[in-house]
Amino acid sequence: MKKTLQEIAAMINGEVVGDKDIVVTGVCGIKEAQEGDITFIANSRYLSLMNHTKASAIITSKDVKQAPKPIIRTDNPSIAFAKMVSLLAPNEVKRPKGIHPTAVVGDKVKVGRNVAIGPHVVIEDNVEIKENTILYAGAYVGHHTRIGKDCLIYPYVIIRERIVIGNRVVIHGGTVIGSDGFGFSTVMGVHRRIPQIGNVIIEDDVEIGANVTIDRARFDKTLIKKGTKIDNLVQIAHNVIIGEHSIIVAQSGISGSTTIGKNVTLAGQSGVIGHITIGDNAVVAAQAGVTKSIPPKSCVSGYPAQPHRMAKRINACVQNLPEFYKRIKALEEELEKLKACKEEKHK
8 A cells, every 4th residue: 555644534534634745555553553654543541652653644533633643633543544444455365256166055045146155165955145145165054044145154154054144244263153052951860951943043234253152042032133243252042132232252151041232241251140131231341240130331340240339349358358367367366365364364
């Protein structure tokens, strides 16, 4: 790429402050950037990095009025930077086209216009795949599954039978959708499998990371609503419902029949017990263990998860336990001395 700062500003609807004619030849993070690169700052906490970066220009928010480098002021620096990269960065990845001769396609499969099916993909009978969807090498699609348009199914994704996937869904490698829910009944010490005959529905504009597992429902459906983003290594159990535009971060686990509202954030390694509700716009902090329902717009942390301020106070007390132990031990010793003195006086 080779663009002036003014040309880049026009692409991302930004305002240049400083030399408009600086030539940009690359993009990079603010710490790694070198002369000729353009970078960005989205969080005001990192504004001090502008004084140290070697970048030739910086994309910032409109709150930034001046800087030691030429800047492009935008409404959302992260979105503006991403748009610029997508327009300017070279894309050398070649996506598959057509149906590869090694693909195995079953009977009564409906394939829309411009669908691409890569090497060694297996598609079972009675599947429907709508236009412009791409299935990369080694993907598996089970019987009676429906996949919408403009989807990206990356290598070695497994989509089991009777799954419904909406439009513009992205599923990264190694993910399994529609595996049996973990349902067993113990009779006389023997674990008997309970049939899981429901399905999974993934609505539009959902993105699912690598090695995620989403179990099918026992009877009805496991539902991921539109716009939700799921990070790598997440486990979603049977009959879970996740609301619109929620964020589920890496290594989170959600137990069966839990309902999660819209715009909820489950931070990394959080765990949620089954049969509870997490309200709209709630935040569950990293490694929190949620054991009861959470009201909307709340923030919880710790185990068991509690309101974040309370959890911080509890944690502060726990950190002081060694000192408390020393003080209590000293008080006990002092009390023993007083008892000994009292007994001595009574003799």
